[in-house]
Amino acid sequence: MSEQKKVIFSGMQPSGVITLGNYLGALKNWTNLQDEYNCLYCIVDMHAITVRQDPAVLRKNSRDLLMLYIAAGLDPEKNVIYMQSHVSGHAELAWILNCFTYMGELNRMTQFKDKSQKHSDNVNVGLFAYPALMAADILLYQTDLVPVGVDQKQHLELARDIAIRFNNTHGDTFKVPEPYISKVGAKIMSLQDPTKKMSKSDEDTNASVSILDDPDTIVRKFKRAVTDSDTVVRFDPENKPGVSNLMTIYSVATGMTMQQIETEFEGQGYGSFKLKVAEAVVEELRPLQDKFKQLAKDKTYIDTIIKKNAETANYLAAKTLRKVQKKVGFVPISR
Numbered sequence: 197m198s199e200q201k202k203v204i205f206s207g208m209q210p211s212g213v214i215t216l217g218n219y220l221g222a223l224k225n226w227t228n229l230q231d232e233y234n235c236l237y238c239i240v241d242m243h244a245i246t247v248r249q250d251p252a253v254l255r256k257n258s259r260d261l262l263m264l265y266i267a268a269g270l271d272p273e274k275n276v277i278y279m280q281s282h283v284s285g286h287a288e289l290a291w292i293l294n295c296f297t298y299m300g301e302l303n304r305m306t307q308f309k310d311k312s313q314k315h316s317d318n319v320n321v322g323l324f325a326y327p328a329l330m331a332a333d334i335l336l337y338q339t340d341l342v343p344v345g346v347d348q349k350q351h352l353e354l355a356r357d358i359a360i361r362f363n364n365t366h367g368d369t370f371k372v373p374e375p376y377i378s379k380v381g382a383k384i385m386s387l388q389d390p391t392k393k394m395s396k397s398d399e400d401t402n403a404s405v406s407i408l409d410d411p412d413t414i415v416r417k418f419k420r421a422v423t424d425s426d427t428v429v430r431f432d433p434e435n436k437p438g439v440s441n442l443m444t445i446y447s448v449a450t451g452m453t454m455q456q457i458e459t460e461f462e463g464q465g466y467g468s469f470k471l472k473v474a475e476a477v478v479e480e481l482r483p484l485q486d487k488f489k490q491l492a493k494d495k496t497y498i499d500t501i502i503k504k505n506a507e508t509a510n511y512l513a514a515k516t517l518r519k520v521q522k523k524v525g526f527v528p529i530s531r
């Protein structure tokens with residue numbers, strides 16, 4: 197990794213096949229950063245177990261997610277693509293950062309509130325402390341920028357606060373990271389309730405598009421997308437959330453501005469608009485899906501990537517971890 201380049205870190209939970217929201221809000225943007233920055237992209241399996249997972253399914257989802265990163269265009273030779281659980285530094289730093297994180301701060305996290313409501317039979321300590329682990333993920337690599345969707349902004353602000361608090365107590369240790377959120381697509385909404393974000397855990401399968409959905413399924417889901425009783429394709433998230441969401445998806449997939457989209461569909465009904473959006477999504481995902489199918493056939497190659505990148509990540513993580521352990525007063529092993 198080049199010393200001069202800034203560091204990017206981000207991750208996704210392998211808690212199911214990722215959605216079009218994950219892709220347009222995060223993964224697609226990551227692929228544009230790989231030349232300019234030193235990038236680490238993690239499969240955050242340790243975060244995923246804050247809600248119950250079937251071990252066999254988690255294993256499959258984690259490998260699939262790694263392949264999806266590559267299939268989306270992340271070059272595993274240029275980017276450090278790895279499993280969180282392969283780098284024990286994440287858990288070790290998380291423990292230390294737990295001791296710099298207040299209960300009150302964690303209590304305010306909306307993701308914790310949402311998930312503890314959804315999984316009320318399993319409100320575990322890991323779910324509560326999740327943002328401290330996320331801070332550890334980021335701070336472990338002296339990250340400059342964190343490309344995420346809007347929903348992760350609150351966690352990122354907390355990571356910054358924790359870094360600043362630690363630095364104030366023990367002297368300059370961590371780089372204070374900045375969020376990197378794209379202007380369009382950072383919050384893709386549910387196709388069935390456009391006031392809610394698209395989520396892989398939505399029970400209504402028509403609400404979200406999986407990035408591995410086949411073309412017919414994608415078309416069907418877009419045809420059923422909730423819009424409004426009007427007929428005009430106009431960008432107005434407040435009053436026309438469904439149509440505006442579809443326009444956002446179309447905009448990110450085609451690179452067109454909202455103005456251009458409004459002009460393209462002037463005088464046309466929602467039917468042809470929805471179909472065009474679906475087709476654009478199918479075309480956007482086609483190369484990724486083809487590459488994914490190819491990668492899935494080459495287990496040995498994926499195993500090699502997993503091993504090699506885990507070694508790189510461990511090497512990088514150790515540098516910060518040793519520094520932090522020293523600062524808090526842990527006795528070093530003499531060499």
Ligand code: TYM
Nearest residue numbers: 206207208209217218221222330344345382383384393394
């Ligand atoms: P996760 O796995 O929920 O989501 C992965 C990424 O996708 C973005 N995203 C969306 N973007 C646009 N529209 C949507 N509907 C949508 N849904 C999700 C998320 O903002 C995220 O960028 N806590 C994180 C994972 C994580 C992480 C980290 C991220 C763990 N450690 C360190 C960055 C840095 C999460 O649960 O993302």
